[in-house]
Amino acid sequence: MRTLLLLGDEAIAQAGIDAGMSGVYAYPGTPSTEITEYVRSSKEAHELGIVAKWCANEKTAAETALGMSYAGKRTMTCMKHVGLNVAADPFINSALTGTNGGLLFVVADDPSMHSSQNEQDSRFFGKFALLPILEPSNQQEAYDMVFEGFDLSERYKVPVMIRITTRLAHSRSGVVRKTSRKQNKLRLPESPLQFVLLPAVARKKYNTLLNTIGSFETEALSSPFNSFKDGHDKSMGIIACGLAYNYLMENYPDRNPPFPVLKICQYPAPAELFRDIHDHCESILVLEEGFPMIEELLKGLLASGKKIRGRLDGTIPRAGELNPTIVAEALGFPRQTITPIPSLVVPRPPSLCKGCPHIDSFLGLNEAIESYGKGRVFSDIGCYTLAALPPYESIYSCVDMGASITMAKGAADAGLKPAVAVIGDSTFTHSGITGLLDAVNDHSTITVIILDNATTAMTGGQPSAALNRIEAICKGVGVEENHIRVMKPLRKQHEYNTQILKEELEYDGVSVIIARRECIQTLNKRMREKFKDKTKS
Amino acid sequence: MKKDIILAGVGGQGILSIAAIIGYAAIESGLYLKQAEVHGMSQRGGDVQSHLRLSSEPIASDLIPYGKADLIISVEPMESLRYLPYLSQTGWLVTNSKPFVNMTNYPNPDDIMKELQQIPNSIVLDAEEIATEAGSIKSANMVILGAASPFLDIAYDNIEKAIHAVFGKKGEDVVAINLVALQSGRNIAEQSIKRP
Numbered sequence: 127m128r129t130l131l132l133l134g135d136e137a138i139a140q141a142g143i144d145a146g147m148s149g150v151y152a153y154p155g156t157p158s159t160e161i162t163e164y165v166r167s168s169k170e171a172h173e174l175g176i177v178a179k180w181c182a183n184e185k186t187a188a189e190t191a192l193g194m195s196y197a198g199k200r201t202m203t204c205m206k207h208v209g210l211n212v213a214a215d216p217f218i219n220s221a222l223t224g225t226n227g228g229l230l231f232v233v234a235d236d237p238s239m240h241s242s243q244n245e246q247d248s249r250f251f252g253k254f255a256l257l258p259i260l261e262p263s264n265q266q267e268a269y270d271m272v273f274e275g276f277d278l279s280e281r282y283k284v285p286v287m288i289r290i291t292t293r294l295a296h297s298r299s300g301v302v303r304k305t306s307r308k309q310n311k312l313r314l315p316e317s318p319l320q321f322v323l324l325p326a327v328a329r330k331k332y333n334t335l336l337n338t339i340g341s342f343e344t345e346a347l348s349s350p351f352n353s354f355k356d357g358h359d360k361s362m363g364i365i366a367c368g369l370a371y372n373y374l375m376e377n378y379p380d381r382n383p384p385f386p387v388l389k390i391c392q393y394p395a396p397a398e399l400f401r402d403i404h405d406h407c408e409s410i411l412v413l414e415e416g417f418p419m420i421e422e423l424l425k426g427l428l429a430s431g432k433k434i435r436g437r438l439d440g441t442i443p444r445a446g447e448l449n450p451t452i453v454a455e456a457l458g459f460p461r462q463t464i465t466p467i468p469s470l471v472v473p474r475p476p477s478l479c480k481g482c483p484h485i486d487s488f489l490g491l492n493e494a495i496e497s498y499g500k501g502r503v504f505s506d507i508g509c510y511t512l513a514a515l516p517p518y519e520s521i522y523s524c525v526d527m528g529a530s531i532t533m534a535k536g537a538a539d540a541g542l543k544p545a546v547a548v549i550g551d552s553t554f555t556h557s558g559i560t561g562l563l564d565a566v567n568d569h570s571t572i573t574v575i576i577l578d579n580a581t582t583a584m585t586g587g588q589p590s591a592a593l594n595r596i597e598a599i600c601k602g603v604g605v606e607e608n609h610i611r612v613m614k615p616l617r618k619q620h621e622y623n624t625q626i627l628k629e630e631l632e633y634d635g636v637s638v639i640i641a642r643r644e645c646i647q648t649l650n651k652r653m654r655e656k657f658k659d660k661t662k663s
Numbered sequence: 664m665k666k667d668i669i670l671a672g673v674g675g676q677g678i679l680s681i682a683a684i685i686g687y688a689a690i691e692s693g694l695y696l697k698q699a700e701v702h703g704m705s706q707r708g709g710d711v712q713s714h715l716r717l718s719s720e721p722i723a724s725d726l727i728p729y730g731k732a733d734l735i736i737s738v739e740p741m742e743s744l745r746y747l748p749y750l751s752q753t754g755w756l757v758t759n760s761k762p763f764v765n766m767t768n769y770p771n772p773d774d775i776m777k778e779l780q781q782i783p784n785s786i787v788l789d790a791e792e793i794a795t796e797a798g799s800i801k802s803a804n805m806v807i808l809g810a811a812s813p814f815l816d817i818a819y820d821n822i823e824k825a826i827h828a829v830f831g832k833k834g835e836d837v838v839a840i841n842l843v844a845l846q847s848g849r850n851i852a853e854q855s856i857k858r859p
């Protein structure tokens with residue numbers, strides 16, 4: 127037996143390597159980042175010639191994976207939950223084109239928003255696309271489900287979603303490896319029209335998909351990942367989805383609850399799956415990580431009949447991730463006596479690193495914009511979003527990647543002047559460029575500050591897609607050359623930088639200021655590695 | 664055997680290397696293990712925690728329930744208090760006494776000490792000072808781990824083996840310093856257990 131100690135993310139990556147995957151495409155996002163990182167640093171993956179790439183955004187990643195599937199090979203695309211919003215177009219439409227080589231969408235949700243803007247439940251997206259979803263309850267299942275996911279995908283020629291959440295993604299446990307499979311050979315789709323979603327083709331393909339749902343349900347009925355265990359106490363039946371199953375079992379040291387338990391880790395879950403537990407139990411408790419999806423299904427619109435308990439009736443909090451204590455209370459166990467947190471303990475929020483280039487950019491901006499007043503700076507997502515907090519309090523928005531430039535344009539159209547956008551280099555290439563083009567076409571009066579720290583720092587320092595090409599991109603998009611300014615955010619340059627910012631804030635048109643200095647963390651890492659190499663040679 | 668451990672500290676203080684060493688030693692001792700880590704946002708000087716669960720039987724939850732932790736191991740005193748709701752009534756708290764102040768509203772350190780004194784089973788030690796005596800302030804982590812080692816139910820030589828495995832790449836002298844730090848921490852814990 128080959129057992130490895132792996133994070134949930136790493137288990138998925140290792141399984142991809144072992145299951146004959148030929149490529150993984152992704153844009154980083156907590157808690158999904160470590161899947162691609164693992165494949166990229168795996169010697170084995172390298173020797174097998176597995177392609178592992180960071181892409182400009184989740185949409186380009188998903189489409190690239192679809193292209194690899196078109197060519198007959200197995201592939202996965204990985205993203206955080208909000209990344210699937212960006213990749214929603216290829217996701218939904220690839221359900222209609224179907225696949226050739228096995229294709230997995232691995233989506234990591236973040237209930238409780240440990241490092242996200244929202245806690246959307248990707249199972250709804252899977253359901254919306256009418257696709258099978260696998261939701262592992264532990265690291266071993268995460269590993270096994272990659273094999274099963276590729277099998278399902280190749281059996282029915284559709285993409286399959288694997289949905290994980292933060293706690294599984296970032297928790298380590300022993301995983302037993304399976305025998306490795308070979309990669310697929312290059313092989314074109316049988317029909318030349320399979321991937322051509324012209325209305326006439328799309329209607330046919332949609333019908334094919336609708337006709338396959340029954341098979342997806344049959345698969346879920348016989349899936350080893352869905353299981354029913356009877357119990358003698360029929361006052362309550364428990365339905366536990368994914369990770370929630372572990373929290374349930376945690377409350378029974380002998381792993382033997384007295385109640386009937388239905389574990390669900392594969393969807394779509396058809397009515398038959400619930401029939402027994404529903405008919406034989408007086409009430410049902412639904413434990414699911416995320417939104418009340420199964421609970422809503424069981425309850426129906428009018429909530430008549432059986433007592434269904436869960437997030438909707440307040441048995442479990444409507445928001446936030448589950449944990450064993452919440453589940454214990456839902457099961458009616460008495461509360462543990464606990465020691466409260468002493469009142470002197472205060473929150474310790476993350477902050478910009480000492481020496482971070484963003485600090486100097488914001489100090490300059492704060493001074494340059496002071497005379498205009500507050501509320502004029504739209505921002506984006508990255509380390510620099512921390513500038514919303516004291517001591518900087520420089521920015522007034524953080525919505526979705528790329529929204530700084532477009533929101534600034536909208537506000538400028540409304541008459542706000544100056545309207546400023548602050549965006550990181552990686553976010554700019556993710557989805558800022560198109561917004562800049564809109565602004566240029568409309569001669570909007572916005573000032574765009576691109577914080578170019580040469581990396582995707584927030585998620586651990588992945589490469590930046592347009593390293594050293596930001597000016598060229600802005601020029602290509604049509605920003606006037608004398609309004610593309612570059613400054614180095616350093617304390618000693620403060621006066622000079624503030625002056626540049628002031629000049630561009632006054633300009634009646636689109637201007638871009640590139641604040642360029644490397645992230646301290648990646649710089650230090652590079653230096654350490656350089657030193658290591660030197661001492662070696 | 665079953666040990667539920669909360670590891671606490673501040674991003675960048677290296678609680679994950681403590682986790683890695685206990686993890687290695689646990690596997691070496693033939694135990695099951697689950698370890699939930701915190702990645703992302705919380706690493707830039709924010710509070711970080713890790714739930715580390717060891718057991719001779721398979722483990723269900725990745726998270727420790729409130730009131731069930733056998734041990735809190737913390738490299739920062741205020742952070743050790745943040746996780747008190749997890750500590751069982753019979754559990755131990757082992758923490759560094761040296762505050763890590765990266766905020767303006769950090770509480771008065773004397774008040775933190777007063778809170779810590781009220782916890783029946785606690786070991787509070789200045790890990791930096793002891794680590795410096797051992798040879799390098801960087802081994803403060805291992806002093807804390809040493810002080811927690813009597814409560815782990817893992818053979819001491821398996822922990823030493825784990826230090827060899829985890830720090831081996833960095834050279835024999837780094838291993839040696841960390842082993843001395845581990846032993847110093849353990850000695851302090853053993854003295855305070857004897858003198859309740």
Ligand SMILES: Cc1ncc(C[n+]2csc(CCOP(=O)(O)OP(=O)(O)O)c2C)c(N)n1
Nearest residue numbers: 155209507508509550551552553582583584
């Ligand atoms: C659609 C989407 N994908 C990914 C993320 C995760 N994420 C947040 S910020 C960020 C990268 C930021 O990089 P950059 O803009 O260069 O700023 P830096 O952190 O380097 O300052 C990522 C990947 C997200 N929030 N939304």
Ligand code: SF4
Nearest residue numbers: 479482509583645646
């Ligand atoms: S990781 Fe880099 S970009 Fe992020 S706060 Fe630290 S220095 Fe700044």
